[in-house]
Amino acid sequence: MAPEILDGSINYTKFDSYKMVDMYCFGLIIWEVARRTSNRAEEYQLPYFQHVSHDPSMDDMRKVVCTDSIRPTIASWWSEDELLTLLSSLMQECWRSNPWARLSALRVKKNIIRKGLEKFEVKNGFPNHTFA
Numbered sequence: 001m002a003p004e005i006l007d008g009s010i011n012y013t014k015f016d017s018y019k020m021v022d023m024y025c026f027g028l029i030i031w032e033v034a035r036r037t038s039n040r041a042e043e044y045q046l047p048y049f050q051h052v053s054h055d056p057s058m059d060d061m062r063k064v065v066c067t068d069s070i071r072p073t074i075a076s077w078w079s080e081d082e083l084l085t086l087l088s089s090l091m092q093e094c095w096r097s098n099p100w101a102r103l104s105a106l107r108v109k110k111n112i113i114r115k116g117l118e119k120f121e122v123k124n125g126f127p128n129h130t131f132a
Contacts, residue, residue: 001025003097006062010099020099026108027094031072034087040077047072071095086115 002024004010004017011017028047035042046054050073051064064070074091078084090111093103103111 001061001065002099003066004099006058007066017099019104020102023094023102023104023108024099026105027091028072030087030091030094031074034078034084034091035075038081038084040075042075066097069097086112089115 002010002021005021010021031047036044048056048061048064048070051068051070052060056064071092074088078088090103090108093111094108096102
């Protein structure tokens with residue numbers, strides 16, 4: 001969950017607030033997919049698994065995400081792979097504590113194009129890329 005939902009600071013009357021929550025969640029989805037779709041695929045774990053129990057309370061999550069500003073761990077070996085390095089950067093931009101500092105969906109798309117992810121050709125719905 002995004003920090004502004006956990007700490008109650010979200011402005012429920014502004015539609016853009018919901019879009020910023022979605023971008024935080026998008027970063028979590030990228031993290032989950034990246035962990036599981038490489039030659040070094042890791043065992044399935046929920047985000048923040050190292051910091052909370054399998055079924056954390058809202059208070060547990062508020063402490064980890066808002067008070068301690070912890071984000072899911074990015075494996076050090078991701079830096080050895082060009083695609084995972086680029087995805088790591090996008091994730092971290094989506095996880096900013098300040099919702100208005102997060103990337104928008106359009107900015108994510110433009111960053112993907114600008115940073116050259118289009119060179120990872122997609123065939124049959126899967127990237128034609130061998131992970132290191």
